[in-house]
Amino acid sequence: xxxxxxxxxxxxxxxxxxxxLRCSPRSxxxxxxxxxxxxxxxxxxxxxxxxxEERAKGNILERFSAQQFPDLHSELNLSSLELGDSALYFCAxxxxxxxxSFTDTQYFGPGTRLTVL
Amino acid sequence: AQSVTxxxxxxxxxxxxxxxLRCNYSYGATPYLFWYVQSPGQxxxxxxKYFSGDTLVxxxxxxEAEFKRSQSSFNLRKPSVHWSDAAExxxxxxxxxxxxxxxxxxxxxxxxxxx
Numbered sequence: 001x002x003x004x005x006x007x008x009x010x011x012x013x014x015x016x017x018x019x020x021l022r023c024s025p026r027s028x029x030x031x032x033x034x035x036x037x038x039x040x041x042x043x044x045x046x047x048x049x050x051x052x053e054e055r056a057k058g059n060i061l062e063r064f065s066a067q068q069f070p071d072l073h074s075e076l077n078l079s080s081l082e083l084g085d086s087a088l089y090f091c092a093x094x095x096x097x098x099x100x101s102f103t104d105t106q107y108f109g110p111g112t113r114l115t116v117l
Numbered sequence: 118a119q120s121v122t123x124x125x126x127x128x129x130x131x132x133x134x135x136x137x138l139r140c141n142y143s144y145g146a147t148p149y150l151f152w153y154v155q156s157p158g159q160x161x162x163x164x165x166k167y168f169s170g171d172t173l174v175x176x177x178x179x180x181e182a183e184f185k186r187s188q189s190s191f192n193l194r195k196p197s198v199h200w201s202d203a204a205e206x207x208x209x210x211x212x213x214x215x216x217x218x219x220x221x222x223x224x225x226x227x228x229x230x231x232x
Contacts, residue, residue: 002160031218043207043222056219090160094218106220108153108160 003027004109006091012115018079021112025072025093031055032074033094033106034066038087049074081116088113119144119210123223130198131231138193138226140208149211150191151220152182156204164206167191178202203230 003026013019025032034046045058049068060066063081068074078085088111094104120143130136142148149168153161165176172184182193191208205227209220 002162004160033219035220042224043209045219045221048218058219092161105163105166108162110158110160 002107006109021076023074023091029093031094033092035090086116119221121223125226127227129229136195136198140191142210151209153207154204200230
């Protein structure tokens with residue numbers, strides 16, 4: 001158990017809908033990362049938040065957005081869903097005590113499996 | 118740009134046999150390198166990481182990896198595989214500069230262990 005929790009575990013929805021995925025980082029971790037794992041693209045970095053602020057963006061679609069709240073939990077919002085958005089979405093967290101630290105291990109949650117029908 | 122190649126999509130070994138999973142990276146500077154393992158229904162667990170120093174890195178569960186700059190490789194090894202090692206293994210390179218903090222993953226190698 002990494003200490004990172006994600007809810008829900010599974011989500012089934014229809015095209016055009018909007019969903020919210022939730023992540024609670026390990027206690028004390030300031031950085032949260034979101035990754036998407038799909039058969040087509042493999043594991044891809046989406047976005048990173050550090051202590052409530054967006055730090056880095058990867059291949060995140062405009063239909064997707066995220067935020068990190070004062071209690072450091074994070075939500076990933078996916079809207080106007082398409083079939084191709086079906087994937088496993090991982091959240092990871094790291095301590096990142098020094099802004100820009102590269103040595104911190106990222107601890108991954110179990111993921112949320114999204115199925116768009 | 119950073120990229121990672123894992124040439125073997127699927128590897129099958131017998132329990133007790135040795136294992137080597139290949140990883141090649143593309144990066145212009147000294148890379149930060151990682152191996153993660155993903156068991157069915159689980160998140161990714163870090164096996165080991167390399168930032169600098171000794172090029173032979175020891176990890177958890179008896180795994181080790183060797184960084185070879187001349188070959189741009191970071192292969193994962195285990196001398197004797199256990200049935201519980203069956204899982205998917207991902208090599209990743211850590212971003213630097215403007216991509217600091219993010220991980221770039223290979224496509225993974227699925228390991229099957231025969232009893």
